Amino acid sequence: MHKSFKLQGESFQNPLELISFSETISEELYWFLQEWFSDAETLIVQTSGSTGKPKLISIKKELMQNSAKATGTFFDLGIGTKALCCLSVNYIAGKMMVIRALTLGWELDVIEPVGNPLENAFEEYDFCAMVPMQVQASLWDLNLVKKLLIGGGVVSQTLQEDLQSLSTECFASYGMTETVSHIAVKKLNHFNSTPLDDENTKDSKKEVFERSREVNLSDVEGNGLRAESRSFYQVLPNITISQDNRACLVIDAPLLSEEKVITNDVVKMISDNEFEWLGRYDHVINSGGVKLHPEQIEKELSKIIVERFFVTGIPDEILGEKLILVVEGEDRVCDFSSLALSKYQIPKQTYFIDQFVETETKKIQRKATLKLLF
Numbered sequence: 001m002h003k004s005f006k007l008q009g010e011s012f013q014n015p016l017e018l019i020s021f022s023e024t025i026s027e028e029l030y031w032f033l034q035e036w037f038s039d040a041e042t043l044i045v046q047t048s049g050s051t052g053k054p055k056l057i058s059i060k061k062e063l064m065q066n067s068a069k070a071t072g073t074f075f076d077l078g079i080g081t082k083a084l085c086c087l088s089v090n091y092i093a094g095k096m097m098v099i100r101a102l103t104l105g106w107e108l109d110v111i112e113p114v115g116n117p118l119e120n121a122f123e124e125y126d127f128c129a130m131v132p133m134q135v136q137a138s139l140w141d142l143n144l145v146k147k148l149l150i151g152g153g154v155v156s157q158t159l160q161e162d163l164q165s166l167s168t169e170c171f172a173s174y175g176m177t178e179t180v181s182h183i184a185v186k187k188l189n190h191f192n193s194t195p196l197d198d199e200n201t202k203d204s205k206k207e208v209f210e211r212s213r214e215v216n217l218s219d220v221e222g223n224g225l226r227a228e229s230r231s232f233y234q235v236l237p238n239i240t241i242s243q244d245n246r247a248c249l250v251i252d253a254p255l256l257s258e259e260k261v262i263t264n265d266v267v268k269m270i271s272d273n274e275f276e277w278l279g280r281y282d283h284v285i286n287s288g289g290v291k292l293h294p295e296q297i298e299k300e301l302s303k304i305i306v307e308r309f310f311v312t313g314i315p316d317e318i319l320g321e322k323l324i325l326v327v328e329g330e331d332r333v334c335d336f337s338s339l340a341l342s343k344y345q346i347p348k349q350t351y352f353i354d355q356f357v358e359t360e361t362k363k364i365q366r367k368a369t370l371k372l373l374f
Contacts, residue, residue, distance in 0.1 A: 004079045004105030025110055032089045045092050047177045059180060066255040067180040068100040070236040075147055077127055079105040084128040086117030091361055093151060096181040097129055118144055132159060133362055142168045149173050151182060152361055154295065156302035163189040174233050174277065180256045184233040232274040241275060248281050285313035285321050290344045292323060297345045308356060310366055311347060325350040
């Protein structure tokens with residue numbers, strides 16, 4: 001524990017004091033700190049289960065500290081950084097927020113992982129990590145955060161447009177439990193946008209956000225999001241990336257993982273330390289001999305669909321696999337004519353469902369959701 005570390009504004013002389021205090025915050029934080037300060041060299045961490053069954057894996061504490069240091073270096077977050085943990089510490093993202101604070105000497109606030117974690121916040125934070133759902137719900141309050149890391153799901157086109165009007169520096173993270181949280185980040189805003197002026201703070205948060213969005217939307221549509229093509233995932237220090245014969249990302253991070261991590265993520269290599277994520281290899285749909293990446297189609301569909309949704313393939317006698325769209329919401333007609341989709345990328349059928357099946361971290365379980373439909 002770094003001597004400058006603080007939790008909820010309190011300093012501690014030793015781990016026992018911290019563990020005792022943490023019990024007043026949450027039971028899950030209390031038990032996590034018990035594990036962290038135990039004599040064991042490893043932690044047992046549960047994967048989220050978004051792409052398969054959740055499983056328990058063992059990670060060395062030393063590797064988790066290495067990850068914390070890499071994040072601090074990349075984002076220039078040193079001693080005294082004011083950070084907010086609004087993710088469950090039962091999973092790697094929440095655990096790593098606590099470990100970064102302990103390792104780097106941050107001043108950490110831990111709150112319940114609610115939809116809008118900033119709704120009742122009265123101070124500014126240097127750093128915070130959220131899932132896209134929390135970001136969407138917190139748009140009017142995000143200017144309380146200087147640097148925001150977004151992970152645990154894809155950032156939709158609409159959400160990225162909304163981020164352009166914020167003073168907050170926003171980054172998408174790429175990583176997994178096996179790599180001890182993120183190993184790469186991608187800049188999401190501050191290409192050509194103008195941050196909000198402090199003088200606007202006298203107005204309501206909603207008025208400021210809506211007005212700034214109108215002012216900056218022309219920049220976003222004209223050139224701001226075109227700059228997205230210049231923004232790729234950049235790996236953190238001491239990490240080497242390559243591709244296997246499937247064009248999937250291979251991660252060599254000796255300070256974070258004792259073995260190379262071979263992913264199922266299809267990528268395009270931009271440079272030795274940059275890549276563009278194209279989609280999951282195990283999500284690829286072969287429809288009539290044409291290979292479709294759902295994630296690329298979903299990015300375009302997000303321009304007209306505000307609810308949660310996904311596309312996938314189902315068996316078809318003629319095409320082999322047929323592209324379908326599944327939307328969480330009420331039944332309606334979807335018009336795809338305004339989108340830049342080829343005839344192969346247009347869903348052949350659209351299905352609506354009241355609620356998706358989720359993991360505990362609110363990630364969509366596609367296969368389980370499909371079982372409800374078929």
